[in-house]
Amino acid sequence: MLKDITIGQYFAGDSLIHRLDPRIKLILTMLYIAMVFIPTNPAGLIAVALFVVACYGVSGISLSTVRRSLKPILPIVVFTTILNIFFIEGRVLVNLGFVQITYEGLLVSALMVLRIVCLIAGTSLLTYTTSPIALTDAIERLFAPMRRIGVPVHELAMMMTIALRFIPTLIEETDKIMAAQKARGADMESGGLVDRVRALIPILVPLFVSAFRRALDLATAMECRCYRGGEGRTRMRQMQLMPRDMVALVVTVAGLAGVIMLNGWLPSVYG
């Protein structure tokens, strides 16, 4: 059933990584992204890879889960890898006449693939171990200072929350409307592009009408419960930094420093 699909693919758990403050996790993820892009030599990137594998170990989430996240971008990875292999000049390993494969080409491609895998694996860990609500909360709190320069942080976070709340409801509704129109002989699977777009009208019109009605109902319900924007609003869930958050921060910063130092010591593969 469509409604079983959840957004952000969060795996509930109780590991050290699950328990880290979501704000810290957001910051750590940003540091980690830097860590992935800094290395210019294989050793640095392999260190990053080991770091992310260790994190998965701590989180209790199987590394094979990452495969699913990689799938959608696989074509891009393959395409750029091929380009890199064939078009980087250097020591020729195989000569096919019209193209040649070089040692440098292979090395750069391998590093790029590893970099992408590390990037996806690391950032996915954030959504695997942090519920969408906690993430929304963290974004709201972390970016709260930006309210002073006119960014509607609270409103954006509230919109995200409501979107997360209603996505399963609207997916279920779409399912139902589709079934009902099919029951009246609607044909959504055949015909040319124009026919198919036209076939969406009996689905989209009721869906918009319903979403609009829900929005009105929800607005009234929120008003009834004294909602008046972010001003003067408190939160039940308090976020408090714990020693473990500090430890995680120190470890990650140390890792980042290490990768930077390796760059200094070892020659870059990018010439």
Place this chain on the structure above:
Amino acid sequence: MAVIKTEHLTYIYGAGTPYEKRALDDINLSIEAGEFVGVIGHTGSGKSTLIQHFNALLKPTSGKVYIDGVDVWAAGKAALQGFRFDVGLVFQYPEHQLFEETVYKDIAFGPRNMGLSEREIDERVREAAHYVGLTEAMLDHSPFEISGGQKRRAAIAGVLSMRPKVLILDEPTAGLDPRGRDQILRLIADYHRTTGSTVLIVSHSMEDVARYASRILIMNNAKVHAYLPVREAFSDPEVLMNMGLSVPPITRVFHRLSQKGLYSGPEVLTLEEGKAALKAMLGGAKDA
């Protein structure tokens, strides 16, 4: 002849995922043409999944569904649409599926998908509108501007216009006020009487089922608990209540009286039957 028949019908949601759920478990049913069937069962008992098999919206995980003697899923994909015209399904809150600019166009959606001529479509739209009691003038209105009860009736007309051999309605009176509930039930009963077509109605209201249906299909935990004449179905209220269902209040009253040894006739399903029964009891007491 059976207009709808199932053989070992089983349906599993999300097979192979952690959400796997057996929604229908070995259903063997045969519904005769012309019946008025009340389908009851608590939420999650499988009744909604079952009726979506009756018009080829869902494909059985295993087992077979026959409509008018034809094996639905053996006939090829192109034939599926035809089965949906044969078995008209009105979903819960059908007014939520209205989408056209006018009521007329919305009712015409089904017949148009059938590829009928404009003349034929026009005839069917007017006939369907007549069954549900919508006036000519109403046909030109936008379906979003008419009242809640009218919307519901327009949506039902959108299925009747396909002239289905079998009409299935999933809780057609949900959310309506008493007058609206009565109107809808009466128009369905009239439709059944005039056209002689088979009608299945999913309902939580035992009073309504007792009043209109000839047979009852009781679903429980993905299985058919029973498919039998109304009177027999309500003969043991406790069994129904254990399934999270109920029987009409008047049936419960007489059931309680018979438990106390004060009444010993057949089950009472309607007010008229109750009146006759009580008169007999008092008359009998007078003679004694």
Place this chain on the structure above:
Amino acid sequence: MDNIIQTEGLSFRYEGSDTLALNNITLSIERGSFVAVLGHNGSGKSTLAKHFNAILTPTEGSCHIDGIDTREQDRLYDIRRRVGMVFQNPDNQIVATLVEEDVAFGLENLGVEPQEIRRRVDQALEVVGMEAFKLHAPHQLSGGQKQRVAIAGVLAMRTECIVFDEPTAMLDPRGRAEVMEAMKHLNRNHGVTVVLITHFMDEAAQCDRVVVMDSGSVVLDDSPERVFTQIGALRSLGLDVPQVTEFADLMRRSGINLPEGILTEEACVAEIEKLLTARQ
């Protein structure tokens, strides 16, 4: 102050409409009572309910909540923390993605201290029997459970009165029974005033008082026993009576003397028993 809600000659006209949606309504709801409001669709009952927590304000006349005039804009939140609302569609009133976060929503809006919010949220969930679900997502719950979460959200605000606008219309019998139980429990054991707008006569029969509306006016206002005796009047208003009440009436009309005011099956069985013993 005995009345939590008091309207005086309340009339209301929707913008752009030329008929009155509410016409000169004077009604008081006593603190701690359990009042049903009946009426067919479009009779004005939902419009009236929206006056009870200042979603709408009177065009003419007045509406006071705990002595506060609903037109006092700066006291809006004083009104809304006294009278809460639970609506028909359980899906469209839950804001948050977790049950407990949703129950906390109102308190967060009022700026209550976090520890206090936690305490009241846990309490409210316990009252409606949903504490085991506090970390569930709303779409994992049944309709009845969602309505109980909505009730908890209102209850957590220490609301004195809850107005239910057809809370069971979209539920199955099990869900309806759950919500009815929750409403009775709040009224009896927590002193919450309940105003229940409904289309189900058996629900109205369980209240202390029944107010019947038609075209924007109150046409009947009495105990359920007396209101449901007027079967003809109710029918002409597009309403119904509980089946056993109708049965008793049918019997009376054919000369068998079942008394008026039978609303429940128990009462009906008992009265028939009395009749049988009397005849013997």
